[in-house]
Amino acid sequence: MIYEIIIVILIAIDQIIKFGVLEFLKEKQSISIIPNIFHLTYVENRGAAFGMFQNSQIIFVLIAIIATIVGLYWIHKNDNINKIGKSAVIMIISGAIGNLTDRVRLGFVVDYFDFRIIWQYVFNFADILVVCGTILLCFYILKYADTK
Numbered sequence: 001m002i003y004e005i006i007i008v009i010l011i012a013i014d015q016i017i018k019f020g021v022l023e024f025l026k027e028k029q030s031i032s033i034i035p036n037i038f039h040l041t042y043v044e045n046r047g048a049a050f051g052m053f054q055n056s057q058i059i060f061v062l063i064a065i066i067a068t069i070v071g072l073y074w075i076h077k078n079d080n081i082n083k084i085g086k087s088a089v090i091m092i093i094s095g096a097i098g099n100l101t102d103r104v105r106l107g108f109v110v111d112y113f114d115f116r117i118i119w120q121y122v123f124n125f126a127d128i129l130v131v132c133g134t135i136l137l138c139f140y141i142l143k144y145a146d147t148k
Helices: 002-025 057-077 083-106 125-144
Strands: 030-034 038-045 109-115
Touching: 002 038, 002 057, 002 083, 002 109, 002 125, 057 083, 083 109, 083 125, 109 125
Parallel strands: none
Antiparallel strands: 030 038, 038 109
16 A cells, blocks of 8 residues: 555656646746756657657557556565565656656646756656666666576
């Protein structure tokens, strides 16, 4: 039950931020926080990470649903998973559902973090959860998974 509560909290944080972006940033389009380095920029992303696979919503919906079901099953049915493994899965599920909520509700994902140092991609809190969760899960698998 605690895992589901944490997931709901992370999804709520994501959706609250996106609500604020839609309310206050959409009409401004972009606000410079650190000139030429970091901006808050409103983007409607109809693809996956970095805008790949534009307008493939049904694929993303199915992937998010499958990831959620498999992830919840995995953390509830495996008693030997430590907090690192469970945290990784919780982050991935939360990010997937956060972006799924946008896709179902709006038809696109709201992105807003715009770092202009190395690349010109705009992303959101849910994306950060998925990426950090995936990195953490890889670490967990390499360090703790039983490789019999």
